[in-house]
Amino acid sequence: MGLEDLKQITANLKQPDYKNLLLDFKNNDDCGIFRLDNNTLLVQSVDFITPIVDDAYIYGRIAAANSLSDIFAKGAKAISAMSILMWDKEHLDTQDINAILQGSLDTLIECECALLGGHSINDTEQKYGLSVSGIIKDNIFWRNNTAKIGDVIILTKPIGSGILTTAFKNDELEFATNLDVVSSMMTLNLNTAMCAKKYPLSACTDVTGYGLIGHLCEMVNKDISICLHYDKILFFENAITLADKGVVPGGSYENKxxxxxxxxxxxxxxxxxxxxxxxxxxxxxxxxxxxxxxLVYELRNEGIQASIIAEVVIKSEYDVYLK
Structure with a gap:
């Protein structure tokens, strides 16, 4: 769903200001957060995606990593998950679905997050994801829109996965020879978040459906703009060439x-x-x-492709300046 559609359908939704509610849907943040007691915050998120690769097991792993990412972007530990399965029986058999679920479970096991159960329905288009619960024990959570003037912004994975997966679907790129993007999408942001917890962060979010600029726009507040340096961004191999050829998913055009x-x-x-x-x-x-x-030095030593791509500056006419 596009940004404008989402704003319209949630514009008139209101709920009471519950005493322990710290973040909800009004905040346009990655997760909801609810205080359970003086020492424990409950962090919750949900996400699901359609298949972006043909391999069912890999799709399950990517879908799970994608769903877990919001939890890690808050600095939380994922503790439990529920599967959300919409089964396209016309095109996928039980063996395929089992592979999706196994891929997801293996990813959950990787971060010691328990799968409790889930819900499934029949559908005309395959979809899979997770509802994830996490906890924070130190009362420190990261908002997405609290960056300060003088901050810099680190990006921890390359950009261009939407373009490359579109090229896979259109047979314009060979899956077997472009596995870097697949490996990246399967990689959890857990290690990145654990490293980042050692430092005082101003803000954090993850890069998903709204694209790099979309999520940078979500980081903007009334006091700041962001200067994004194109030549500092790491792109997946072939992504720029394909973008220039017009091999771009519809959602990316909607974002722009x-x-x-x-x-x-x-x-x-x-x-x-x-x-x-x-x-x-x-x-x-x-x-x-x-x-x-x-942090960038530490992340790179862990094999994470981190780089400083932007600076936070005083509010100006535009929210993001691409330089």
Whole structure:
């Protein structure tokens, strides 16, 4: 669902200000957060996706990693999950569904998150995901829109997964020779979040369906704008070439249509790739530059493709400046 559609359907929804409710749908954040007691915060999120690769097991792993990402973007530990399965019986048999569920379960086991059960229905289009619960024990959680002037922003995975998976579907790119993007989408943001917990963060979010620029726009508040440096962004191999050829998912064009009035592109580059709808993308982490340099060094030593891609500046005419 596009950004504008989401705003319209939630615009008139109101609920009481419950005493222990810290974040809900009104906050446009990655998760809801509810205080259970003085030391424990409950963090909850839900997500599901249609197949983006043909391999059922890999699809299950990617869908689970994508669903878990919001929890890690809050600095929480995932503790339990419920499966959400919409089964396209016309095109997938029981063996395929078992492989999807096994892929998801293996990913949950990787982060020691218990699968409690779930719900399934028949559908005309295959979909799978998880509702995930997490906990925070130190009362420290990361908002997505609390970056401060002078911060820099770290990105922890390359961009372009929507373009590459579209190329896979259109037989314009060989799946077997472009496994970097598949490996990235299957990789949990858990290790990244654990490293980041050692530092004072201003804000954090993950990069998913609204694309890099969409999630940067969500990080903007009334005091700041963001300067994004195109040449600092790491893109998956072949992604730029394919984007220039027009191999771009519809959701990425929808992102640009909804957001381009908030963005000033001062580069010579085709910026559609910066709006590309990602699946199980990396984290965007805002923090002071000195600590950011330390965190990037630590993340790279862990094999995570982290780099500083943007700076937070005083509010100006546009929310994001692409330079």
């Amino acid at each position: 249509k909804a957001l381009e009035h908030r963005v000033k592109n001062t580069t010579k580059y085709n910026d559609i790739i910066c709006y590309d709808a990602q699946t199980s993308g990396g984290l965007l982490i805002a923090m002071d530059e000195k600590n950011a340099q330390k």
